[in-house]
Amino acid sequence: MSDHSIAETVAGLMPRARTELAELVAFASVADPAQFPRSECEAAARWCADTLRAEGFQDVSVFGTPDGTESVYGYLPGPQGAPTVLLYAHYDVQPPLDPDGWDSPPFELTDRDGRWYGRGAADCKGGFIMHLLALRALKANGGVPVGVKVILEGSEEQGTGGLERYAEEHPDLLTADTVVIGDTGNFRTGLPTVTATLRGMTVVRVRMDTLAGNLHSGQFGGAAPDALAALIRVLDSLRAEDGSTTVDGLTADQEWEGLAYPEDAFREDAKVLDGVGLIGSGAVADRVWARPAVTVLGIDCPPVVGATPSVQASARAAVSLRVPPGQDAVAATKLLTAHLEKHTPWGARVSVEHVGLGQPFLADTGSPAYTAMADAMRVAYPGQEMQVSGEGGSIPLCGTLAGLYPEAEFLLIGLSEPAAQIHAVNESVSPEELERMSVAEALFLRNYAASKGVPTG
Structure with missing residues (x-):
């Protein structure tokens, strides 16, 4: 042929x-x-x-x-x-x-x-x-x-x-x-x-509980622990100031050896808006192919339309962690879970549910x-x-x-x-x-x- x-x-x-x-x-x-x-x-x-x-x-x-x-x-x-x-x-x-x-x-x-x-x-x-x-x-x-x-x-x-x-x-x-x-x-x-x-990838759902039920934000806001605010704070702890992924104990400085990914090409591929910077440090290929990356996939919270002036009693988010070759996804899941628990503020009750996992x-x-x-x-x-x-x-x-x-x-x-x-x-x-x-x-x-x-x- x-x-x-x-x-x-x-x-x-x-x-x-x-x-x-x-x-x-x-x-x-x-x-x-x-x-x-x-x-x-x-x-x-x-x-x-x-x-x-x-x-x-x-x-x-x-x-x-x-x-x-x-x-x-x-x-x-x-x-x-x-x-x-x-x-x-x-x-x-x-x-x-x-x-x-x-x-x-x-x-x-x-x-x-x-x-x-x-x-x-x-x-x-x-x-x-x-x-x-x-x-x-x-x-x-x-x-x-x-x-x-x-x-x-x-x-x-x-x-x-x-x-x-x-x-x-x-x-x-x-x-x-x-x-x-x-x-x-x-x-x-x-x-x-x-x-x-x-x-590889691991996906978890993290839930915060702080109150028996939602409260009027005028009557109780300022002292009542807000579950949604607690969740936002713990999610923010997963990123450094420059946007790099920071999970306690997880190495995140690996370098890619191979085909380069020019930053201007990445910005075009990702359709990054003018004036908005990329996150992380190192070459683009390091960040997207060789290093761990955390992403908040979704948050359960009241939508803007129809929201009431309430302190939230519970909040939940889905979080994924991409795990590069050379790291074990099971070990990374344990580190992510420990990080979320450690960085939960105000003594809020936190639970972490493991949803899915795949090795690099x-x-x-x-x-x-x-x-x-x-x-x-x-x-x-x-x-x-x-x-x-x-x-x-x-x-x-x-x-x-x-x-x-x-x-x-x-x-x-x-x-x-x-x-x-x-x-x-x-x-x-x-x-x-x-x-x-x-x-x-x-x-x-x-x-x-x-x-x-x-x-x-």
Whole structure:
């Protein structure tokens, strides 16, 4: 099979890919039953399973995981003696946030300005479509030269760890020589990139209680301990004056060695308002790829509209801590919990609930799989060389699989380049990136099989 024929096949499959992505985006598959009915996730899972069956996958199943969600699995046998590659994506998505902030309906794939807009278009329903395109291109050009396992997770965005625990309980299911995680993205549109590191993450809910009930702020304010004020004070203790993360006992001065992230590029990617400074110290890459970062995800408190003049008796917040490679997420959780308890003012009653946890990840970029991918990306992106970057986000399954299969190679690629605005309103995917990354993945599978001595036609 020639490089050109693979690229031609993928190009011809793009209209079908758009149709399928539109069908998949239409499911409001947010894995939080408090926000969306579970039936949306269940329908998305079955759509994925039906698609795998139609592609000739065997042993296709939709199975429940310990967190109450569902994952989808399928196996496509390869030639005798061929290596096995595990392809990962997730079909669950972030909630749409403010539906009125979208320029088009979040669960309706919409073409605009050369991109396809919709929740999950890049993160990570597009990742599944990328895998499908690569496999279809290979089948149309002599066959898939490796054994392929596909696993599609149903709760990655919630971080509740269902698939990680299931994998630990069924360690034979996802065994593979190489794992391709389709849930990251290029450093910049048109610049082929593999991700070498992921920060882990821990999420906690901290609650403050100070009074038996709310009180009139005029009658009691000034002496009655305000739970919301106590919460604000303890949350503020998690940052230094310059905005750096400060958790007692947690090292936060690591440095990134690799691809630089220019500050002006970061400001543009992050859409930082004019005149507003960045937080933290050190290079941008240090801050977002190599160091811990705390974020207040939400606070339960009265909204401004309808608020009464009251001293609050209770308040609660969700806090995440990103944990870089080299640090243990369990130990970091203990330090975060101890910090919150220590810095709680006025003797307020504080409770910390652990919600989710995932370990950081560091890939071996010197493995044969990286050579095969570098060659593939050089063809899919003419004139460009593969770049290696970090990723500040978390994919907890990576750490779990690396622990289960220490001999496996890991490649992290995907469609979530900065313009995709994943987790924000108006998420989108570049169809050109989808096409080129699908070509790159197909060529990688061919190259990887050849490196193992498997004839590829």
